[in-house]
Amino acid sequence: MTTLIDIIQTLSILAIPSIIFFIVTYGIIKKVKIYEVFVEGAKEGFNVGVRIIPYLVAMLVAIGVFRTSGAMDFLTIIISPITNLIGMPAEALPMAIMRPLSGSGALGVMSEIINTHGPDSLIGRMVSVMMGSGETTFYVLAVYFGSVSISRTRHAVPAGIIADIAGIIMSVWLVNLIFG
Amino acid sequence: MLNYIWLSLIVIGILVAVAIDFRDISTDKFRNGEEIQTELIFDSPTPQLEKGKHYKCNISIPASEMQKIYRLPLSENLVQEAEIIVSNSNEAVIKISTDEQTPIIWRELAAAQRKDSHVLQGKIHFVKFSENVFNATLILNPVKFTKLNSVTNDGVVRYAKTAVELAIGLIGIMALWLGIMKIAEASGLITKLAGLLKPITTRLFPDVPPEHPAMGAMIMNISANILGLANAATPLGLKAMEELNKLNKKLGTATDAMCTFLVINTSNVQLIPATVIAIRAASGSANPTEILGAVIVATTVSTIVGITAVKSLSKLKVFRKQLLEGRQP
Numbered sequence: 001m002t003t004l005i006d007i008i009q010t011l012s013i014l015a016i017p018s019i020i021f022f023i024v025t026y027g028i029i030k031k032v033k034i035y036e037v038f039v040e041g042a043k044e045g046f047n048v049g050v051r052i053i054p055y056l057v058a059m060l061v062a063i064g065v066f067r068t069s070g071a072m073d074f075l076t077i078i079i080s081p082i083t084n085l086i087g088m089p090a091e092a093l094p095m096a097i098m099r100p101l102s103g104s105g106a107l108g109v110m111s112e113i114i115n116t117h118g119p120d121s122l123i124g125r126m127v128s129v130m131m132g133s134g135e136t137t138f139y140v141l142a143v144y145f146g147s148v149s150i151s152r153t154r155h156a157v158p159a160g161i162i163a164d165i166a167g168i169i170m171s172v173w174l175v176n177l178i179f180g
Numbered sequence: 181m182l183n184y185i186w187l188s189l190i191v192i193g194i195l196v197a198v199a200i201d202f203r204d205i206s207t208d209k210f211r212n213g214e215e216i217q218t219e220l221i222f223d224s225p226t227p228q229l230e231k232g233k234h235y236k237c238n239i240s241i242p243a244s245e246m247q248k249i250y251r252l253p254l255s256e257n258l259v260q261e262a263e264i265i266v267s268n269s270n271e272a273v274i275k276i277s278t279d280e281q282t283p284i285i286w287r288e289l290a291a292a293q294r295k296d297s298h299v300l301q302g303k304i305h306f307v308k309f310s311e312n313v314f315n316a317t318l319i320l321n322p323v324k325f326t327k328l329n330s331v332t333n334d335g336v337v338r339y340a341k342t343a344v345e346l347a348i349g350l351i352g353i354m355a356l357w358l359g360i361m362k363i364a365e366a367s368g369l370i371t372k373l374a375g376l377l378k379p380i381t382t383r384l385f386p387d388v389p390p391e392h393p394a395m396g397a398m399i400m401n402i403s404a405n406i407l408g409l410a411n412a413a414t415p416l417g418l419k420a421m422e423e424l425n426k427l428n429k430k431l432g433t434a435t436d437a438m439c440t441f442l443v444i445n446t447s448n449v450q451l452i453p454a455t456v457i458a459i460r461a462a463s464g465s466a467n468p469t470e471i472l473g474a475v476i477v478a479t480t481v482s483t484i485v486g487i488t489a490v491k492s493l494s495k496l497k498v499f500r501k502q503l504l505e506g507r508q509p
Contacts, residue, residue, distance in 0.1 A: 004469050005457065005461065005468065005469060008452050008454060008457065008469075009454075011407070011452070012407070012408060012409070012452070012454055015407055015409055016409060016411070016412060019360075019412070020360055023360055023363055023364045023367075023369060024360075024363060026364070026367050026369050027363040027364070027366065027367040027369075029367075030366075030367035030368060032363055032366045032367045034363050037359075037362050037363050037366045038359035038360065038362060038363055039359065040359075040362055041358045041359040041360070041361060041362025041363070041365075042355035042356065042358055042359035042362075043355075043358075044354075044355075044358050044422075045351050045352070045354035045355025045356070045358050045359075045415075046351050046354075046355065048350075048351075048354050048358075048418055048422075049347050049348060049350050049351035049354055050347070050351075052347050052350070053343065053344055053347045056343040056344075056346060056347050057340050057343040057344065058186065059186070059343070060339040060340070060342055060343040060346075061190075061335070061336055061339050061340050061343070062186050062189040062190050062193075063189060063339065064334070064335035064336060064338065064339030064340075064342075065189065065190050065193035065194060065197075065331055065335040065336060065339075066189040066190070066192065066193040066335075067193075067335065068193075068197075068327075068330050068331050068334045068335035069192075069193035069194065069196045069197035069200075069327060069331050069335065070196055070197065070200050070327060071192050071193050071196040071197075074192075074196050075192075100446075107455070107459075110456075110459065111459060111463075114459065114460070114463050115463065118463075119459075119460045119463045119464065119465035119468070120465050120466055120467070124460075124465075125470070125471055125474075128456050128459075128460055128471045128475075129471050129474045129475050129478055131453065131455075131456045132450065132453030132456040132471065132475035132478075132479070133448065133450075133453075133474075133475045133478035133479040133482060134448060134482075135445070135446050135447065135448035135450075137446040138185075140417075140442065140445050140446050141182065141442060141446065143414065143418070144417055144418065144421050144438075144441075144442055144445065145421075145434065145438075145442070147418040147421050147422065148421045148422060148424075148425040148428075149431070149432060150425075150431075150432055150433065150434050150438070151182075151432060152432060152433040152434060152502055153181060153182050153434050153439075154181075154433065154434045154439055154494075154499045154502050154503065155181075155439055155490060155493035155494055155496070155499045156434055156438070156439040156442045156443060156490070157181040157182050157185065158181055158489070158493060159439065159443045159486055159489040159490035159493050160442065160443050160446040160447070160486065162485060162486065162489040163443055163446060163447035163482045163483065163485050163486025163489060164446070164447070164482065166447075166481060166482045166485035166486070167447065167448075167478050167479065167481070167482030167485075170477065170478040170481045170482060171474065171478045174474040174477055174478055175471075175474055178473070178474060
């Protein structure tokens with residue numbers, strides 16, 4: 001199994017340099033003035049970074065209020081009867097709530113649960129799968145839509161949440177099935 | 181939709197914080213103003229404590245006092261390092277350093293007294309007992325509305341700062357990938373890539389012309405996501421959004437293609453969850469990668485469900501109307 005980890009690590013180290021190398025070389029072959037074109041494209045970086053600030057502030061402050069207020073414990077108590085039905089232990093529920101909201105928050109919850117229950121416990125495996133298969137939906141929504149100044153998001157949010165819920169249900173079901 | 185989620189995060193957060201604070205006040209959780217009988221123990225004989233001077237000492241709180249005041253069953257007396265600043269002949273300000281042994285209630289109190297603090301502050305009245313021991317009555321500085329305070333400081337202020345830091349931090353990597361993408365665009369690589377996956381992409385994004393640069397950018401973003409290259413994925417995704425926005429006839433409102441693209445991104449089509457594996461390995465898992473299969477299946481299912489949902493929802497009248505109403509020419 002260490003070999004698999006090695007392969008994954010090597011791949012993630014090699015991937016970005018190879019992509020850059022390939023694109024630049026291809027550009028040279030096609031006689032593109034690579035330096036000038038690169039700079040021209042890179043100019044936009046600053047504008048995009050600045051453009052997403054208001055969207056990101058709005059989203060992160062709301063998430064910050066939610067996280068620091070202790071609302072998580074409150075929500076856990078309310079939802080746990082429902083999540084019990086799909087075989088999710090109450091301990092794993094904070095992970096399911098945190099995953100779409102905050103990447104660093106979810107990482108914290110995952111580390112804490114793994115420290116308490118052990119990485120090879122059922123709960124430890126379950127939060128690992130949730131972490132791996134989920135995404136910080138609200139951050140992505142804020143940044144992506146913010147970069148093109150879109151505030152009317154139409155059906156992106158409900159569809160994103162449906163996908164998140166599907167991912168969580170699958171994580172719970174699969175872990176119970178494989179390791180339960 | 182985002183409006184309601186935003187509103188509920190904030191409203192639920194603040195209401196819960198207020199509820200917790202009122203519960204703490206009504207149960208007097210921190211025992212504000214309560215007198216605690218303690219002993220100050222000095223390393224060397226100290227005949228007199230002089231006004232205006234700082235002294236290092238240990239403060240010892242009998243287990244019986246902790247039991248009486250906080251209902252905490254301690255097996256032995258609590259001894260903590262402290263510093264006192266004498267203000268009067270028998271009065272002083274005390275700063276108690278908290279550590280791992282400190283009861284949680286005191287650590288919470290320290291954090292509530294001053295943000296991120298590991299020092300508990302209070303006042304003492306002392307009477308000399310022996311060469312290096314003083315009897316002291318400790319009154320800790322009172323705190324109230326601790327949750328609302330932490331919502332303000334940790335929630336609102338800190339997160340607003342984090343948001344800007346994140347956005348600024350993105351500028352460099354954004355510039356790099358936007359530059360690289362421009363080369364790929366100018367060399368015709370993007371169009372080529374778009375042509376390669378045409379059978380799939382035209383079904384997913386029927387509104388986007390198959391050879392449009394948006395297609396190429398989206399393909400690159402999704403590939404970066406699959407490989408777990410988070411650093412590259414976001415800039416490539418934003419590039420794709422920019423291209424998609426060029427096809428947008430109603431600026432400020434998301435198009436069908438944007439929604440589909442967003443859902444593919446949020447459902448995380450990732451094959452190699454490198455961070456998760458690293459954490460599992462670091463915490464001593466016998467087999468850190470055993471979750472890989474479950475992750476791949478779960479993420480695939482969530483992506484399929486997401487795409488199905490986004491396609492079906494886009495046909496709903498509510499969402500159609502938003503796209504067509506007041507469309508700019």
